[in-house]
Every structure is written in structure tokens, then in C-alpha cells.
Amino acid sequence: MECDCVNCGAPDARRYELTVRNTDHDEVPLCEQCHAAITEELAEE
């Protein structure tokens, strides 16, 4: 099912698992570019 990216609002989001601040978030709707940018940024921290 199509949904909007929660980070930028783009309509072509897919659902990803994301761990932020030791919290696992399931099925976070993100576009490909935001997912790449966020995972890269989180990996650097």
C-alpha cells in the first residue's frame, strides 16, 4: 500500500525498520532518499 514519507511527505514511501535512541520502530514509511540519508546519519552518530 502506498503511503507518504513521514520525514519529507513524498508520496512514494516504503516501510522500513528503524532503530532510533534504542527504540525499534517497525514499518516506518520513508522514501528511498530519506531512508538512505537517515540511516547514514544515524550510523555516523
Place this chain on the structure above:
Amino acid sequence: MFQDINVLHVDDDPAIRDLTAEFLETVDDSISVRSEADPSTVPTRIDAEPIDCVVSDYRMPELDGLELCRRIRDDRPWFPFILFTSVRGEEVVEAAMDAGVTDYLRKETGTHHYTLLANRITLAVSRRRAVGRLQEAGALPPEWPPRTARADDVQD
């Protein structure tokens, strides 16, 4: 030395709450973020906690960001309030200004907008603190700047 800034971030999405807190505190270590899922509790939290600025999403299920801003403005005309949204359109910007937001920032692809948001928060809080210091010194009246009429206050 710059004082620390306590931000209350309001968003119904738990992943965005965590991401916003993580990135804001990483790009500016003077910023400390508290998170809130329920916008209706925000006015009470502002009264009870040392919060310097509210950052709010626009679209939320029970209460949208603009209505939240109006509720805060009822008693706190100059409290720093930043609308942080992916919703685009000139009508949103106009509605945000009419509701009395301090600033409006559109979410973009990637993570750069968190750096912009940190800068806007620092600017809004610095201005508010400067005005507060001048008011305490008697250099400005307590109700400065004077409240301007909102569009919905204007009668035909």
C-alpha cells in the same frame, strides 16, 4: 555563553519524534528536546515545565498544529512556536501566519532540515529572551510588540 534551550516537539508519529530529538540534539548541543504525542496537553506542559519553544507538526488526528498554535496564543502571545511540516502550499503558509506562528519550516528530503530547524529554534528563542530582558529593564512595555489584528479578528 548561550543558555540551553528546552524544546517541546509535538508529533503523532513516534519514529519522527525520536528522529527529531536525535538530530536536533546532535546538531546543537545547547538544545534539549522533550516529545509529546498529544497536542491537547501542550498548554499545560508549557505552564508546568521549563519549555522555551514548541515545534509542532501540522497534521495530527485530534488537533492540528495551527489550532494548537491558536490555543497557545490565547494566553501566550509571544511564545516561540514553529510549525514544522511536510505540507506544501501557499495557503498553509498564510494560515500559519494567521494563526500566529513564530516561524514556519517545511520538511525536505534527507536530514538537512533538522539543521535549519535548530537554527530557527535558536533564533526564535534568542529574540524572545532579548525582548524579555528589555521588558525586565523597563526599556519596553510588557505588551511589546503590540499585537496585530489577525484576519479572523477583522470584521466586514
